[in-house]
Amino acid sequence: MSLRQVPIDQVIERALNGDRRAIGRLLSLVERGGDDAETIETATHVRARDSHVIGITGAPGAGKSTMVARLVAAFSAADRRPAVVAVDPSSPLTGGAILGDRVRMAEVDTTAFIRSVATRGHSGGLALSVPGSARVLAAAGFDPVIIETVGVGQVEVDVTAAADTTVVVVTPGMGDAVQANKAGLLEVADIFVVNKADLPGASDARRDLELMLELSHVTGQEDADHRPPIIMVNSLEGDGIDAVRTAIAEHRDHLVTTDRLQERRRKRARYEMRVRAELAFGAHLQRRLGEPEFAATVDSVAQGDDTPAAAARKLWQPYA
């Protein structure tokens, strides 16, 4: 019997008992958004709080998916039950590599749960669906839950940064650390990984990161008691993966002992509340923009008379 015909409460019950097909069905509903997604959120939110959520991000081609595959194997070997929400980049090359890794990962370890989602959703989008999917996997008993996104795009970086622990992956190459900084990745990192550390320039990449961390310590960071470690990794060979796993565990301990885990969760709560409110308000604005009242204003902007800023003020000022 197809799960599409099973009432949602029963699908939720099965998923919470670890039924993989039911979990997959819930993830599809969360990605779609709407009322079902909210029912699922209500059923999973409180149960999700014990799992550690890890965000992993970095530039396209940084070897994130290979590293995640290795990390999943390492967590499984340590008797954890890892799950992954991977936001597919639209690159065919990277996409291909991800598929390849997923297949290999599935052969290695059938207990982990791997979910790949499209870069660009149709309703609500990644900003809502990724935390929702992580919540489903956590409530179903997976721990840690790894969110992997490409470190390009505001939404993609923000959603990874809403994790308990955020790992930023860079590779040796001229200006890679500088690029990561430009992409806003420096400020969100709890742990740095220099992947492909066998390549020339790996020690330069480490030095660049150290220098930039030094500078950012001067200007002040969110968590002054934690200096992000820089770990050299060769994901293809598996070198350094256990050091990453240890650094993640140490960061979690740090969060718990300094009471910063709750601060992270409050930050995530604010992030989810704001994103939802913005989406709801955005839909409201979209409707307003379609109303006859605004037709003349839109025309005027399109013709070059009114400026977008002035026209936008007419739209939002009643709400501010």
Add this chain to the structure above:
Amino acid sequence: MSLRQVPIDQVIERALNGDRRAIGRLLSLVERGGDDAETIETATHVRARDSHVIGITGAPGAGKSTMVARLVAAFSAADRRPAVVAVDPSSPLTGGAILGDRVRMAEVDTTAFIRSVATRGHSGGLALSVPGSARVLAAAGFDPVIIETVGVGQVEVDVTAAADTTVVVVTPGMGDAVQANKAGLLEVADIFVVNKADLPGASDARRDLELMLELSHVTGQEDADHRPPIIMVNSLEGDGIDAVRTAIAEHRDHLVTTDRLQERRRKRARYEMRVRAELAFGAHLQRRLGEPEFAATVDSVAQGDDTPAAAARKLWQPYA
């Protein structure tokens, strides 16, 4: 004398007269956002309307920047004055390639204006600054203005799709067209380019696109009178570049003769108005979330008691 000490009205006047340093200064101010950016918008909006805005997007590694370099040379050879706003991906490899191309392009053609911006801005972000930068370049007399972004990320795709003509670049490779579809690129394309058309699989990529266009024609597209052409290009050799330039000109003619150019401009006006209103409202929400009134709600969500959806409703319902 540094332009920082020149009153903004004078910098604007110089920029509108084609002074390249003044144009660069305005672009920096637009990227920064705020009052100066709005002053610049007011001075440039109406003057910008005659330039054709071209969006170019595609997966990382699709060879967009090489193609844009060729296209700039082709427009210059046809006595146009092209400018480019390129949103730098954080990839060191692609970033490096862009720099390389820019340098080569600068040698070939010193009349074009090329502006590279970081992927992730600090205030307002790409969604505001990219249309604003295009407006400055158009008002300074550049035509066409090309916006180049990586086709990953909601903001990045949306900002490119707000052009008059949007070109989506794919490369031969298993499932590339499918990936482009997943990334939402199929629905925004007015023209498809299969780049690196000398590689194996190029004809497969074309066939995949044709098939998907066929299917999307069944379900209905925004512009039923325009079927996106698919152009085979080898940017390294320059093959097909003139066909792209011609297709862009034909699409503009189509927009003008069918009165769809105004519809595109209205769409862009609505996009800019909505983005601005959302950002203004988002800042307002961020302040609200920091107020004591919401502290208990945020705590409750962080602890797993309240759901994010329920808490978000408290936040946005007063405005809906």
